[in-house]
Amino acid sequence: MIRTLIFLASLFFINICSAEESKPVTLNVIKTSITVDGKKSEVYDIVQDNGQEGYEGVKGQNFDVLLKNKTNVPVAIHWHGLILPNNQDGVAYITQLPIPPGKSQHYFFPLVQSGTYWMHSHYKLFEQQLMSAPLIINNPNDLYPNYKSITVMLQDFSFTSPDKIFANLKKSSKEKMASMHMDHDMNMSEPDLNDVDYDAFLANRHTLSKPEIIQVSARQKIRLRVINASAATNFWVNTGKLEGALIAVDGNNIKPIKNHKFQVAIAQRLDILLSIPNKKGTYPILAQVEGTKKQTGILLVTPDTKIVLPSKLATSDAPALNDDQERQIHPLNSVVTKPVTKTLHYTLEGNMSDYVWTINKEIWPHVTPLKISKGDQVEMVYTNNSGMSHPMHLHGHVFQVTRIDGKPITNGPLHDTILVMPHSSKTIVFNADNPGIWPMHCHVLYHMEAGMMTTTNYTNYPAPSFYTKMISPQK
Ligand SMILES: [Cu+2]
Known part of the structure; x- marks a missing residue:
């Protein structure tokens, strides 16, 4: 009798657990306010129904998320650093349409990585208004348990709106250029570290x-x-x-x-x-x-x-x-598993007379994306001809740094974002194992907005119509 009861109780328990496991986690994109040094400001946040900011999951389980747009603006939220199917990547007009106010979208894919990631707006300039949150994936076999x-x-x-910040950047860039033309003695010095x-x-x-x-x-x-x-x-x-x-x-x-x-x-x-x-x-x-x-x-x-x-x-x-830390980092695993079969070159430049930032002299969305094929061992060479550093991010892949300024480095760091230093170059390598139309851009929000963005496209991957309609070759 007791055994039967225990058996029935355990069935009941398993049922509750599996029912809970199959239910998606709700992530609400909300408008909220924060007080910064005594002054109130309207910002965004991404929170669960219980108020917890962001998402915490487990490697080997599914990312099963219902993303609800509770703001009054269309949104798209990108899961930064995750290896996921292309149509789950959360990038407006590349992998999906923006989610209208009051609507929601379901995301579902296996978590194949563990570690510290994040989520952020990939539409307009909402990221500057804190439309971002942590995304943590625990590893059941963590190397460092009990921490x-x-x-x-x-x-x-x-406190200034991001649209105004962007307009100011364009304006001050023009003014700076104009004053340089007038004053020939002025030192054509490097742009500021922080613009x-x-x-x-x-x-x-x-x-x-x-x-x-x-x-x-x-x-x-x-x-x-x-x-x-x-x-x-x-x-x-x-x-x-x-x-x-x-x-x-x-x-x-x-x-x-x-x-x-x-x-x-x-x-x-x-x-x-x-x-x-x-x-x-x-x-x-x-x-x-x-x-x-x-x-x-x-x-x-x-x-x-x-x-x-x-x-x-x-x-x-x-x-x-600088690159000192990069040279010290040696990952426990490597992605350089076979010889390079495809090399892509990306030049990073800025035209300050109009605050325009370019990849291969192209201004997003007027781009002709470079192509790779599934199975390629891809090498990307980033050459930064500008005076600012650019944190370059490739979606949907983990890559390994193989050269800094042309010099090979052994067992270099794995990243999804690398800082390409001013007047410097970095070479990365990855396995082309995740077909899609993958965003590749500078992660300085205003550089991206000013054109420093493209996609790297797998051959034979069917591009969504909202994407093909948007991009057009350089005018
Ligand atoms: Cu940049």
Whole structure:
């Protein structure tokens, strides 16, 4: 009798679990407000019904998400860094039409990776208004179990609307060019590292005047998941007194690199292990904007500790990001498995008289996409002829860096986004194993808006009509 009851109870339990597993997670794109340094601002967010921001899943299970547009604007949300079927990629007018206000769209595909990813708007300039959230995929066989996971999402913020920011960029670029023509003595110096003057930098939607405070305990082991969700800002992550061990980049495990400062380019992610010492304290995790003193961050705090807020300004300017960290990163797995069968060249340039940014001198959507075939071992050579760095992102694939400035590197980093330094080149390699029309673009939101975008197309992949209607050869 008892056995029967246990049996029936277990059936009931299994039923509940499987019923829950088959139900999609709802992600609501919402309009909300945040207070930045005492001033209120309307922004967006992507939250579950229970209020949790973003998505957390498990490798081997399905990404089963009902995306609801609860805003009053059309939206498209891209799952950044995920290997997924092309029509699930969430890019407006390339892989799908925007979702109208009040409508929803179902996404369903297996999660074949694990690690730290993110989701963000891939339509208009809504990403600048914080239409983004973390996307974490746990690994049932994690190399680092029993670490407390803490996500730090970095964003740049302005009270000015992104449309106005973009208009200002175009205007000031024109004015700068005009003054250069008038004044021949003027030094034709490199453009600024940061061409947008932001009002604030956010870590989990807070500035350092009221940072997020996360309770930790002495001797606790922490896995920090840093996501650079900025529209146009590269950061140096500073773990302060705590020594960090960088163990994954863009979701890919690497041989650990111990340091206190780590570079994170726009759209990239870092997983950093930390160990809280066996004593009380406040442990700030800071992120400093390259080329400035400006910083943001969170506080890790042990119980009964008097909290001292770090300054919003560091004592000295952070340098520009460089390739030092890239040269140190060695992944645990490689994607370079066979000789290159196809090489594609992409030149990155800017025409500042009209604030236009180009790939192969083409301005999106007036492009003739380069083609690859399934089974190719593809090499892409990015040559940056401009004075700004460009975080280049290829959708739907993980690639490996094989050369920096033409010099081969052995077992280079795996990425979905790489920072191509000014007047520099990077070569990447990947297996063409995921047919589609794949967006490939600069992840500086305003560079993308100003034309620095194309697609890499698999031969024989049927392009959707909304895509073929939109792109047209260079005029
Ligand atoms: Cu760019």
